[in-house]
Amino acid sequence: MKDCSKKGVIVIGGGLAGSEAAWQIAQRGVPVFLYEMRPFETTGAHSTDHLAEIVCSNSLGSNLLSNASGLLLQELRILNSLLVRIADSCALPAGKALAVDREKFSLTVTQHILKHPLITLIRKEVVDLPTGTVCIIATGPLTSPRFAEKLQQLIQSPFLYFYDALCPLIDAHSIDFNYTFKASRYSDSNSSADYINCPLTQDQYIELSQELAQGERVKLHDFEKEIFFEGCLPIEIMAKRGLHTLRFGPLRPTGLIDPRTKKRPYAVVQLRQDNIAASLYNMVGFQTNLTFKEQDRIFRIIPALQKAEFVRYGQLHRNTFINSPKLLFPTLQFKILPLLFFAGQLAGFEGYAGNIASGLVAGINGARIFQGQEPLVFPRQTIIGELVWYMTHAEPEYFQPMKANFGLFNVSLEDNLPQDKISRTLALSQRSLKKIEALARQINEGYS
Numbered sequence: 001m002k003d004c005s006k007k008g009v010i011v012i013g014g015g016l017a018g019s020e021a022a023w024q025i026a027q028r029g030v031p032v033f034l035y036e037m038r039p040f041e042t043t044g045a046h047s048t049d050h051l052a053e054i055v056c057s058n059s060l061g062s063n064l065l066s067n068a069s070g071l072l073l074q075e076l077r078i079l080n081s082l083l084v085r086i087a088d089s090c091a092l093p094a095g096k097a098l099a100v101d102r103e104k105f106s107l108t109v110t111q112h113i114l115k116h117p118l119i120t121l122i123r124k125e126v127v128d129l130p131t132g133t134v135c136i137i138a139t140g141p142l143t144s145p146r147f148a149e150k151l152q153q154l155i156q157s158p159f160l161y162f163y164d165a166l167c168p169l170i171d172a173h174s175i176d177f178n179y180t181f182k183a184s185r186y187s188d189s190n191s192s193a194d195y196i197n198c199p200l201t202q203d204q205y206i207e208l209s210q211e212l213a214q215g216e217r218v219k220l221h222d223f224e225k226e227i228f229f230e231g232c233l234p235i236e237i238m239a240k241r242g243l244h245t246l247r248f249g250p251l252r253p254t255g256l257i258d259p260r261t262k263k264r265p266y267a268v269v270q271l272r273q274d275n276i277a278a279s280l281y282n283m284v285g286f287q288t289n290l291t292f293k294e295q296d297r298i299f300r301i302i303p304a305l306q307k308a309e310f311v312r313y314g315q316l317h318r319n320t321f322i323n324s325p326k327l328l329f330p331t332l333q334f335k336i337l338p339l340l341f342f343a344g345q346l347a348g349f350e351g352y353a354g355n356i357a358s359g360l361v362a363g364i365n366g367a368r369i370f371q372g373q374e375p376l377v378f379p380r381q382t383i384i385g386e387l388v389w390y391m392t393h394a395e396p397e398y399f400q401p402m403k404a405n406f407g408l409f410n411v412s413l414e415d416n417l418p419q420d421k422i423s424r425t426l427a428l429s430q431r432s433l434k435k436i437e438a439l440a441r442q443i444n445e446g447y448s
């Protein structure tokens, strides 16, 4: 790798974390050299050469402040996150969630990065670690094997991993709308009906659940143990846990009334719009490792999908991450070489918005170190601060990636929070947002 140490900060990986990091650094007047290996090398999950490509669900989570992902998105807006601003501008109808047109989102991020006068995008796989320079490593859960080998030598301990899965995408024209109704969960006549709902009778549900549980799965290598992220379990693994597991999970019918029967269906498969043209829909919660042949057979049990054309089948991928509590400071600096930062899923952040947040933190701190300033520890009692705190202070032996959630807040009786859940989470959100606004004023001084 060219020596860029005197000239700027190096960011390795142009995914969600790396793109946000590069932007934050450049916005602070520091030149950035952003390395992205696509399209010359691929990860197996990405399918374009765009930066910040979203590989599976197109949802960044709930936008509601009573939900931790809504709070996280709002904190990121206050801190001028490029990616959340672009996500807002590419939003699709998705009830209370922020779902985006994935193509438009990543294309717009790429255009912004390319246009920034201080960012140089270098399309190349990094295989060596830079030395003597501020560098952010954000190569994601599918870090290229050659670079992973180098990282392994650097961290001097084995990577941790779990398996993550992609859900199938369907051509909208092939959905049989005679067997669907449009609605958002708990919607009333004033709400938008954003999801295509495919109701199932009891018999259809039982058949689907049993077939999923018994379906043939793609085999993992002998040396690989099946470790899944609980928040993104393959549908067939959930089905194996019990006949009714899916009906209380992704196929729950709560808050949905079929207008034709005026009743709540026994179970519901939801399809979420995937692009602005509404020509593609993804199967919500149907991430899977069934063989393509089995997906083709089993999903047709759903009456609306009898003639479905799958433009992408579900797939399973290994997700690699480091033991951040052992290896990183709460500034996201690598303890052994503090000029190096880790961000994104590789550092254990889970969920699109969480990964963007980690890029923002590493980017702000990378720029500060480059400019001779002290790096920041984001304040506790904000969701970003608590997420980073968890990543760097969890019990190393049991460390697993984590999404934003209110359980990360250390709440005591003295906080005097309301008893009911919604009021309590809203109060926590309001407190966080005040702290983030104060932080934004502090870190943006001199960077208007």
Ligand SMILES: Cc1cc2nc3c(=O)[nH]c(=O)nc-3n(C[C@H](O)[C@H](O)[C@H](O)COP(=O)(O)OP(=O)(O)OC[C@H]3O[C@@H](n4cnc5c(N)ncnc54)[C@H](O)[C@@H]3O)c2cc1C
Binding pocket: 012, 013, 014, 015, 016, 017, 018, 035, 036, 037, 038, 042, 043, 045, 046, 052, 053, 054, 055, 056, 057, 058, 124, 125, 126, 127, 138, 139, 140, 141, 142, 143, 144, 147, 164, 165, 166, 315, 316, 317, 318, 319, 343, 344, 345, 346, 350, 351, 352, 353, 355
């Ligand atoms: C199959 C799969 C499905 C997922 N589904 C979801 C989901 O539904 N919802 C969700 O919130 N999260 C999901 N995730 C997690 C998702 O990866 C993260 O939320 C997010 O993309 C991680 O951001 P990142 O920036 O860390 O990594 P990425 O977005 O993956 O970016 C890393 C980038 O680094 C590049 N790169 C890798 N090695 C090198 C190298 N040596 N040199 C140069 N460039 C390199 C890659 O090409 C990539 O562009 C999924 C992950 C996978 C693998």
